[in-house]
Amino acid sequence: MLGRFWVSKRGNFAVATAVAMVPLMLGLAASIDLIGTSDDAAQLQNSLDAAGLAMGTKYQPGMSAGDLRQLGQTFFAANMSAADAQELSGSLAAFQASASGDPGAYFISASSSISRPAFLGAMPAWQATRTASVKIKPGAQACVLALNQHADNAVNLQGSTNVAMAGCVIAANSDAADSVNRGGSAVVSAACVSTVGATQGLTPPSATLSCGTPHENQYASFDPLADVVPPAYTLCLPVPNGKTITLSPGTYCDKTLSGKITLNPGTYIMRNVVIKPGGNGSLSGQGVTIFLMENSQLYINANEQVNLSPPTSGPYAGITIYQA
Structure with a gap:
C-alpha cells in the first residue's frame, strides 16, 4: 500500500501535504497570537500599574468614583498610547477604578482588558485581563494641617511668634514653593514639617525639628476631619x-x-x-x-x-x- 502511494503520480502527495499543513499553520498562527497577546498583556499591566500609582498620589477620601476613574484613565491612556488603535479603544472602555478602606489605609484598584484580533480572521479574538492594586498608608498624623492644594504661605509663621509643638507634625497639602513659611524673628519647634511643595525659613536656629529637616515634595496628607x-x-x-x-x-x-x-x-x-x-x-x-x-x-x-x-x-x- 505505501509503496503504491509513494510511486503514485495522481497528486496524492500534494493532497497529503496540504492536509498536513493545516495543523502546522494553525499552530503557527496560535504561536503568533500567543506571543502578541502576551506582549499586549504586559503593556496593559504596566499601564495599569502606572495608573494605580498616579491615582494613589492624587486620591483624597470622598473623591467620587467617576472622578477617580477619569483620573486613572488619563494616565492609563498615556501609557497605552503605543497599542493598536482598536486595542487602545477597547482597553479604555474596559478601564475600571475603585477605592476602599479607611484613614488607616486606602486601597486603589484598577483593571482593564484587551482584545487582540486573531492572525486567522475566522478565529475568535484573543483576550487578556489584568488588574493593579495600590495601598496608600498615611504617615505621621499632623496636628496642624493646611488642606489648600495651591495656596502660598498655607502655614505662615511671622513676627515674634514662638511656636512650640513637641511631638507635633506640621503639614501642608499645598504645592507652592512657600507652602510652609517662617519669617521675621518667629521661632518654631516641632516633630517635623511635611509638605507637598517646599518650605522657606525653616533652618536652625529659628526652626528645630526632631526629623532634622523639612520633608518636602511629599504625598498629600489625608483630611482627618473629612467625616x-x-x-x-x-x-x-x-x-x-x-x-x-x-x-x-x-x-x-x-x-x-x-x-x-x-x-x-x-x-x-x-x-x-x-x-x-x-x-x-x-x-x-x-x-x-x-x-x-x-x-x-x-x-x-x-x-x-x-x-x-x-x-x-x-x-x-x-x-x-x-x-x-
Missing part, C-alpha cells in the same frame, strides 16, 4: 460686655470677641464671628471645640496667649478648632 459633621445651629447667645469675658457653649453670631476670653467646656458654633484677643489678650478653655462657620476668623498675634484643649470623649473628641 466630621458640624452641629446644628442654635439660637444666637449674647456676649457679655467688658475686656474679660466668660462664654458658655452654644452659638454666637456677628460678633468680635477680644480681650481675655474664657470658654467653659463644650461646643461653640461661631457664625460670622471674629476672635481676636488683641494686645495682652488671651483665649483659654479646657475640653472645648470651636466651629468657625460662615466666614468666622481666628487671629493670634504677638503677646497673646492661647491655652485650649479638646474634649477627650464624644463626637468631637480630639478636635479643638474646626473651620468650615
Whole structure:
C-alpha cells in the first residue's frame, strides 16, 4: 500500500501535504497570537500599574468614583498610547477604578482588558485581563494641617511668634514653593514639617525639628476631619460686655470677641464671628471645640496667649478648632 502511494503520480502527495499543513499553520498562527497577546498583556499591566500609582498620589477620601476613574484613565491612556488603535479603544472602555478602606489605609484598584484580533480572521479574538492594586498608608498624623492644594504661605509663621509643638507634625497639602513659611524673628519647634511643595525659613536656629529637616515634595496628607459633621445651629447667645469675658457653649453670631476670653467646656458654633484677643489678650478653655462657620476668623498675634484643649470623649473628641 505505501509503496503504491509513494510511486503514485495522481497528486496524492500534494493532497497529503496540504492536509498536513493545516495543523502546522494553525499552530503557527496560535504561536503568533500567543506571543502578541502576551506582549499586549504586559503593556496593559504596566499601564495599569502606572495608573494605580498616579491615582494613589492624587486620591483624597470622598473623591467620587467617576472622578477617580477619569483620573486613572488619563494616565492609563498615556501609557497605552503605543497599542493598536482598536486595542487602545477597547482597553479604555474596559478601564475600571475603585477605592476602599479607611484613614488607616486606602486601597486603589484598577483593571482593564484587551482584545487582540486573531492572525486567522475566522478565529475568535484573543483576550487578556489584568488588574493593579495600590495601598496608600498615611504617615505621621499632623496636628496642624493646611488642606489648600495651591495656596502660598498655607502655614505662615511671622513676627515674634514662638511656636512650640513637641511631638507635633506640621503639614501642608499645598504645592507652592512657600507652602510652609517662617519669617521675621518667629521661632518654631516641632516633630517635623511635611509638605507637598517646599518650605522657606525653616533652618536652625529659628526652626528645630526632631526629623532634622523639612520633608518636602511629599504625598498629600489625608483630611482627618473629612467625616466630621458640624452641629446644628442654635439660637444666637449674647456676649457679655467688658475686656474679660466668660462664654458658655452654644452659638454666637456677628460678633468680635477680644480681650481675655474664657470658654467653659463644650461646643461653640461661631457664625460670622471674629476672635481676636488683641494686645495682652488671651483665649483659654479646657475640653472645648470651636466651629468657625460662615466666614468666622481666628487671629493670634504677638503677646497673646492661647491655652485650649479638646474634649477627650464624644463626637468631637480630639478636635479643638474646626473651620468650615
